[in-house]
Amino acid sequence: MSQRLAPAPARKISAAEAAALVQSGFWLDYGFTLAQPDVFDQALAARASELSNVGIRSALAAKPRAVLEADPDGNHFHWNSWHYSAYERKKADAGSCTHVPPNLGEVSDYYRRFIAPIDIVAIKVRPADADGHFNFGPTHAWLRTLIETARIVIVETSTAVPYVCGRGNSVHISEVDYIIDGDNAPLTELICPPACEIDRTIAHSVAAEVDDGACLQVGIGGMPNAVCRLLRESGAKELGVHTELLTDGLIDLYKAGVITGARKQLDPGKLVFTFAYGSQALYDTVDRNPDMLCCDTDYTNLPHIIMQNDKVFSINSTTQMDLQGQAASESDGHRHISGTGGQLQYARGAYASKGGKSFLCLPSVFEKNGVRKSRIVLNLTAGNIVTTPRTDVMYVVTEHGIVNLKGKSIVERVRAMIALAHPDFREALERQAFENGLIPRSLYPAQTPA
Secondary structure (H helix, E strand, O other): OOOOOOOOOOEEOOHHHHHOOOOOOOEEEOOOHHHOOOHHHHHHHOOHHHOOOEEEEEOOOOOOOHHHHHOOOOOOEEEEEOOOOHHHHHHHHOOOEEEOOOOHHHHHHHHHHOOOOOOEEEEEEOOOOOOOEEEOOOEOEOHHHHHHHOOEEEEEEOOOOOOOOEOOOEEEHHHOOEEEEOOOOOOOOOOOOOOOHHHHHHHHHHHOOOOOOOEEEEOOOHHHHHHHHHHHHHOOOOEEEEOOEEOHHHHHHHHOOOEOOOOOOOOOOOEEEOEEOOOHHHHHHHOOOOOEEEOEHHHHOOHHHHOOOOOEEEEEEOOEEEOOOOEEOOEEOOEEOOOOOOHHHHHHHHHHOOOOEEEEEOOOEEEEOOEEEEOEEOOOOOOOOOOEOHHHOOEEEEOOEEEEOOOOOHHHHHHHHHHHOOHHHHHHHHHHHHHOOOOOHHHOOOOOOO
């Protein structure tokens, strides 16, 4: 693959003309979430029968992609995702999408060091300002690196993309080869389901641990948003934000004056994030807001940067944990369902932060095919990916309590995890632990389990 072409004046072309630049065997990149192109995608899909072996990298597709819909068997386009959305999960089940496992904060470095230069990058941006800068809006991720390493850069402009303040959160017209007009359709919204009673119970335990001046990172879903709602009621003051994802829950705390960033050591007064994904109200709030700072993942997600803020509180969800504290958060056996994201890096960054804490939260049970099962198990489901190793897990929270695993022996870990399990499963888990030597006979109560 050749390196970036010599700079030339950017030329405005149609989506069809842009798609005509793609050749069989090319590698394309669609960026990340809300930055994925739409009219270019549709024009490229129209050429499906003319092309073969076209690779496309992206992540967290916010809506159906035309190239996948036009090529359901993956005969022409190969979609590679750094992190699955629900849509990509379905496409993976159908065999037309595969996963590229990353720590999300390292992806920029992967492009610089390990991935051959991209033939074409096509991303959605805001129309150029008077100085010729196309703002990335609420999605930075690794877009700057894509611009710097791609052979051909195409921007698809959309007036729906808000202007978001950030560090390097734009591409200048001098770096662009082709400009196409987008459809200006509203950005896709992500509406999280309301928190259930279990989410609220878990959230109470987490919110009780959050100190004034804490710097928050929260994941996606009903439980993290429930934590945000409780923090609004708890009287917590002067919270900060240094996170991968900016959510509606964090924006609500910001609007309520609970998040000020006043006590942050790094970027005081700023809500630091790499992408925002939620309601239109969220997009309206970040638009031209000087309190926002949208940055590359190698700034938001690397532990040695995260730890520079004191009292970093990392709050994430997991789907299954074993009795020793391994957390599997991204697969159901060999079936991939999401991605590592920033979970491991934030667990490490929060632990290294002065006064920091990381929390992994999960309901104690789930139901599958009409059968209720424990999420806390002796052994992880065969094929399940360990997202956060036992050595990196700090606080674990279920609706039955909260425990810190740092510094605990295997026996102490096992007993702590059993206490977090649903009461209906504790006896069986204790028996399994004893039978498999996780609780030595010498340390077991006088009567061994039957």
